[in-house]
Amino acid sequence: MPAERFHLAWFLQGSSIQAWKEPWTGNISEEWMTADLFLDLARNIERAGFDYILLEDSIYIGQNWENSREIFLKNGMSVPRQEPSVVAALMAGATRHLGIVPTLSTFAYHPYLVARIVGTLDQVSSGRGGWNMVTGSSDLSAQNFGMDRLPEHDSRYDMAEEFITIAKKLWGSWDPGAIVADRKSGVLIDHTKVHTIDFEGEYYRSRGPLNSGPCPQGQPVIAQAGGSPRGKMFAAKHADTIVAHVKGVDAMKAYRQDVHANMRACGRDPDTCKLMFLINPILADTAEEAQEKAARRVVEAGQSLDVRLAQLGWITNIDFSGHDLDAPVGELTTNGHQQSLAQFLRKAGKRTLREAITDYTTRGASVDLVGTPDQVAGQMGEVMEEVGGDGFLFTQGNMSRRTIAEVTDGLVPALQQRGLVRSAYGKTQFRDNLLEF
Numbered sequence: 001m002p003a004e005r006f007h008l009a010w011f012l013q014g015s016s017i018q019a020w021k022e023p024w025t026g027n028i029s030e031e032w033m034t035a036d037l038f039l040d041l042a043r044n045i046e047r048a049g050f051d052y053i054l055l056e057d058s059i060y061i062g063q064n065w066e067n068s069r070e071i072f073l074k075n076g077m078s079v080p081r082q083e084p085s086v087v088a089a090l091m092a093g094a095t096r097h098l099g100i101v102p103t104l105s106t107f108a109y110h111p112y113l114v115a116r117i118v119g120t121l122d123q124v125s126s127g128r129g130g131w132n133m134v135t136g137s138s139d140l141s142a143q144n145f146g147m148d149r150l151p152e153h154d155s156r157y158d159m160a161e162e163f164i165t166i167a168k169k170l171w172g173s174w175d176p177g178a179i180v181a182d183r184k185s186g187v188l189i190d191h192t193k194v195h196t197i198d199f200e201g202e203y204y205r206s207r208g209p210l211n212s213g214p215c216p217q218g219q220p221v222i223a224q225a226g227g228s229p230r231g232k233m234f235a236a237k238h239a240d241t242i243v244a245h246v247k248g249v250d251a252m253k254a255y256r257q258d259v260h261a262n263m264r265a266c267g268r269d270p271d272t273c274k275l276m277f278l279i280n281p282i283l284a285d286t287a288e289e290a291q292e293k294a295a296r297r298v299v300e301a302g303q304s305l306d307v308r309l310a311q312l313g314w315i316t317n318i319d320f321s322g323h324d325l326d327a328p329v330g331e332l333t334t335n336g337h338q339q340s341l342a343q344f345l346r347k348a349g350k351r352t353l354r355e356a357i358t359d360y361t362t363r364g365a366s367v368d369l370v371g372t373p374d375q376v377a378g379q380m381g382e383v384m385e386e387v388g389g390d391g392f393l394f395t396q397g398n399m400s401r402r403t404i405a406e407v408t409d410g411l412v413p414a415l416q417q418r419g420l421v422r423s424a425y426g427k428t429q430f431r432d433n434l435l436e437f
């Protein structure tokens with residue numbers, strides 16, 4: 001029996017400039033503003049048949065280490081970071097098949113504005129627009145928008161529920177066939193087919209209709225990542241694709257079963273949402289070289305504990321600089337990413353903070369993949385078979401054109417030879433490609 005195919009996507013994390021000290025990054029510290037590296041990435045992964053690129057976002061400069069911005073600015077950690085909808089528009093212009101998914105946080109944009117931005121992206125890309133719907137995780141970002149702090153974790157999801165209801169109603173505010181463009185009668189748009197939505201919620205109000213017009217996909221693709229119980233239920237209800245960072249094959253399998261059970265409870269067919277697991281494979285010409293590379297990464301990780309702790313602090317709103325590195329991690333709570341913290345604490349167990357942070361990374365992967373392209377392709381096939389589907393979301397901390405090529409020109413052809421991923425796009429629109437298998 002031929003192997004079941006799975007999907008590939010790319011999680012564009014951090015800032016292009018942060019790799020400036022690494023080899024093979026050209027003159028990125030001077031060229032980052034034009035986003036050329038990101039556009040080359042988009043073109044390359046499209047050549048390799050990826051379903052989509054997801055552009056991460058956060059809207060603040062970190063200050064979660066010694067209550068200072070120094071470590072974040074000195075190392076270019078997620079800064080400078082450009083407005084994702086602008087970069088997404090450039091990517092739409094540079095590609096023809098790839099799904100483009102900017103992250104837009106619900107606390108920072110009004111639902112009408114998101115519906116308009118993502119709707120426009122869907123139009124200018126001929127049906128390849130998506131939205132990574134996030135609720136935000138840092139009070140520092142809330143302060144950039146005049147709030148003292150973010151709303152409490154679960155009420156952010158209550159707000160998100162209203163938010164997405166408005167966005168969907170706005171995308172639906174143009175009936176099919178509303179644009180007549182009949183020269184004889186002189187009617188461009190049939191006004192009876194364009195409706196207000198008159199939404200009055202607890203948190204938001206919007207009149208509509210959406211003035212940017214209808215979307216080629218009807219509704220752009222929704223991506224979501226909520227890992228808490230509330231987050232998972234929200235994603236099961238609304239998402240076309242879920243991005244997940246859970247550790248190990250058993251946890252991946254359980255996560256997928258959980259999502260499917262939640263989807264059935266919401267009356268949805270589980271096949272209509274594709275679950276993508278974060279990976280960061282280590283690839284080399286030989287197995288030995290790949291193992292050496294992996295060992296080097298562990299050594300490098302041990303040397304930059306403060307950077308790693310600052311990164312964990314960035315997503316959990318915790319300043320670890322005052323914590324004793326040689327004491328057990330203990331109990332911690334967050335109003336930020338609950339799942340990420342829970343995962344860190346679960347793995348830490350009774351270990352010290354130093355031990356726990358050494359083998360933890362916020363850019364970590366669901367499974368470790370190390371080897372030649374062919375070996376890693378085999379490992380990915382085995383993992384997917386065990387988990388049951390749907391695909392992988394690549395990420396690379398310090399990305400270069402060379403490391404991109406390792407994936408698109410090394411690993412992907414090996415996956416294609418095994419019949420595990422597509423060799424050509426089967427459809428023209430983003431959601432249709434996601435639903436193709």
Ligand SMILES: Cc1cc2nc3c(=O)[nH]c(=O)nc-3n(C[C@H](O)[C@H](O)[C@H](O)COP(=O)(O)O)c2cc1C
Pocket residue numbers: 011055056057058103105132133134135136137153224225226227228229230231232243244245278336337338339340
């Ligand atoms: C792969 C992945 C990508 C994510 N991308 C973003 C992002 O770009 N911006 C953001 O604010 N949160 C991002 N998140 C965080 C999620 O939106 C969500 O807040 C987080 O998973 C915590 O959800 P929970 O509080 O329901 O556990 C991402 C999470 C994952 C797993």
